[in-house]
Amino acid sequence: MSETLIPELPQELWRAGKLELAHGVTHLVQVMRVASAALGKYLAEIETRGAEDLYGHGSAASWFAEIARFSPSDARETVNRALALNPVPEVGGAVTVFAPATAAAAEDGAIGDQHIDLILEILRKIPTDLPAGEREGADKILADLARHAGPKEIAQAGADLLAHLDPDGNEPRDPDPAPPRREVFVERRKDGFWKLSGLLDPETGARTAAILDAYGAKRPVDEFGQADHRTMPQRYGDAWADVLDLAAACPDQPGTSGYRTLVHVTVGLDALKTGLGTACLDFVGKITAREARLMACDCLMIPVALSAAGEPLDVGRMRRFVTPGQRRALNIRDGGCAFPGCHRAPKHCHAHHIQHWADGGPTDLRNLVLLCSYHHRLIHHGDWTVRIAGDGLPEFVPPQYLDPLRHPRRNVLHRVVT
Incomplete structure (x- = not known):
């Protein structure tokens, strides 16, 4: 099977160009996803027939854990995922699939286990007293979104759907109180860098640590495979810069x-x-x-x-x-960082000129887009491009190695799913 599914690797991989490397990775990811969906069909069939009659095991999960050398919990998760995506007989003789749209996307190799588990978790939270069509509709919405979106967008869409289907939920937490007075010392070194030091009381120190932990958390690996390799001091330094950006953007800042x-x-x-x-x-x-x-x-x-x-x-x-009025209009239009999959709020974003002002680009809404500092740097240094579509909203064109056809993408996290 491996000889028919996995393409032959170049003998000297170090000679491969960036497009060849990217195409190899994306192809193998799809192969893994298709193989995982096919494995699920086998496991669902074994569970349906009865693993005890077939192999003498009490369940398909215990048999699979033995032959695959998996832990029982991992084997059970794999079998449960398979049962949700494949036809399973129910009481009365009916054969149903819990999430048919998600199953179809998995068979196409468009989504992986992380997408599937997240969608199934959302679908299982839908109240059972609602009509079956509500769950089927939610399954289709989430599966279609997952074909071109990452976990954060799926989670946000799922939260919107659950809020629509089941309005009762947890009340929002109260905002954090304003931080108390703090004492810091700033000293410029000969090399141009600045040294920051200080002595904080217990309460102020605890709040400072909490803020740095929150803004300095590692970015999760996104749907494009971009990991966060910053060290903790580097993440804290970036968090401090974010806090300064918030202060500088405050209208009351002198x-x-x-x-x-x-x-x-x-x-x-x-x-x-x-x-x-x-x-x-x-x-x-x-x-x-x-x-x-x-x-x-x-x-x-x-x-x-x-x-x-x-x-x-x-x-x-x-x-x-960028005038304050234009900034407010950008905040309303984009709702935050407009890059696909980014959840950063407007207060953490810069106003980016799509055509740079040094190249004659005007400062108006059709030439501006909100970007967080990370994606702002990505647009300036990377292979992504951004443009304003005919409906007046920003869209991003991925590099060729990510999408050979370069279909434009949008951020749906800041918009309500309908």
Whole structure:
């Protein structure tokens, strides 16, 4: 079976290009999913006939655990998944499938065990006193979504469906109180980096640790296979930057009026347009010209233009790129980070220019999209592209190695499933 399902690997894999590597991975993922669905058919049939009569075991799960060298709990999960996706006789002679739409998606290799388990968990929460058609409809909605979405989008869609079918639920938790006064010391080092230290009372320290833990949590592996390899100090550093972004975007923050960071960028005009070269940030240290392009999307900037010899030719006036009114409109339209599968709220997002202002892009809603810092950097540095569709909403075109046909995708987490 392995010789017919698994393609022959190149003898020298290190010579493969990025498209060849990506196509190999996506093909093998589909092969694994199709094989898992086929295995489920066998296990469901064994459970239906009776593992005791066939093999002398009390259940298909105990027999499967023995031959596959699985733990009993893992074997039971596999068999239960198989029974939910395949025809099983019921009392009275009827043969039914618990989640037929999910089963069809699994047979196509479009979804894997993680998607299936999440959908089944949601379907089992639907009240049993509702008509059977309600569960079938929910199964189809979630299975169709899972073909091109990740676990977070499925979970959000499931929560919306359950809220619609069963409005009774847990009340939202009260918001955290404002943090008390804290004492910190900030010192700039000779290399341009800043050293942060301080002494916090027990309550303030506990709250600080909780905030850093929350904003510094590892990002889960998304549907595109992107893992989070940051160390804990790096995640805490990024969390601190997120907290500063929240403070800078507050309308009551002195000196910002709801805008994001004010920066002085000293950079040659050609470097700013191409993203090649370096720039000086706030006369303190160097950053790349590409980083300057990223920062210029959503901040107050004072450009300092240089001649080829490095002579300052002009110090521009502060230019407002995204007004508070435009920002509010973006928050309403996008609902948060618009990248497919991202759950970050508007307060954690930057306003990204789809066509950069240095390239003549206007600052209006049809050229702006909300992105969290992680996906903002991905758009600037990666192979994804973003555009505004005909209905005025943003959509993202994946790289060819992820989708050879490059079908556009949208984030459905911020919208109610209907």
